[in-house]
Amino acid sequence: MLNGAPPAIRRLSEINPAIVDTALALFLIITSWLWAVAEPGQGRRPADLPSLALILLVNAPLAARRRAPYAVLVVSVSGAAVYHLLGYHHGLNNMGPLLALYTVAAHRPLRAALVCAAPVVAEWTHASWHVPGVAVWSALGQALVVSGCAVSVGASMRLLESRTRQLAELADRLHREQEAAAHRAVALERMQIARELHDVVAHHMSVISVQAGLGRYVASSEPETARQALEVIARTSSAALTEMRRLLSILRVEPASEDEELYTTTPGLERLPSLVERMRLAGLSIDMTVEGTARPLPPGLDLCAFRIVQEALTNVLKHAGDDARVRIVVTYGPAELALRITDDGRGTRATMSGGHGLLGMAERVKLYRGAITTGPLPQGGYDVAASFPLPPSP
Structure with missing residues (x-):
């Protein structure tokens, strides 16, 4: 899904999640320690060794948050609650429980995430309430908002991941x-x-x-x-x-089902004029040219050449539009038969790329050791060109 993303984003998405979680835990531990030492007056007690140990207890378990989200949430919330009850920095150790709550919402059912939100709201309210000038109702509202955001984002990510997995399975099945x-x-x-x-x-x-x-x-x-x-x-x-x-x-392939109607007649290039006439009656404007001296062909090759022209005209009729003009050139060379069918239609041929008509053409040409190229023309329209080796003229 990241094929169109910048290379840096693709490289980040390929990093092991455990490495990312460990780096995140270390980042929170280091920044919290530095912040606690730099702002000693943001709590009743200054930073000391017990506070640094509690910071480690709150944030270190985040390295395992994907493997054990419930346990990480309990340990992180408990450590943060003890940290703030002892009167340490009221602005620290709030992100760890919030990130643990997000992880629960992202990897577990929504009902479980709502239950786990309760201790996070209580801990956040208690920490915010000790900030000078913050009323208890304001602290509660702030805790509800940030916890609700964490649960909403986590649940959305879980739903997105589930739908992405389903789409990947459907794409693989398709x-x-x-x-x-x-x-x-x-x-x-x-x-x-x-x-x-x-x-x-x-x-x-x-x-x-x-x-x-x-x-x-x-x-x-x-x-x-x-x-x-x-x-x-x-x-x-x-x-x-x-x-x-x-x-x-x-015949060295598995037979088709018996109810398939596979019988057909065996025309050749001598019947191209009648085929062209039928297509003209269907609405196509066709110009046919025969270059070189026509000569008898092996019956199977004659049939193959006729079928390729027939399939190409059928595709023009289906995809090129009613006003399309078609040019057919049949060239008899000394050692090669060449067919070229071009049109100037404006209709799309995207459906032809996955259709069975081109597969049939390729199989027929391969059978007689020929070559075929198909594709849109730069000026619009479509081109089908096939060539077959011929035995020397008698």
């Missing part, structure tokens, strides 16, 4: 829940990707099955057609094996 939600989102996203890859592999196996049947049918009558079917089977099976490896790597 952090754990957010981490659990993030892990669950990743697991769900991986399962969804696995289902999509399953569809891709199923497509490959269907092609292999058809081509194998064709090759067997024309093996003797049309050798050239059979050879072409075998080439298609070889290429398709290689692609299917690649996707299957990725599928198996994804």
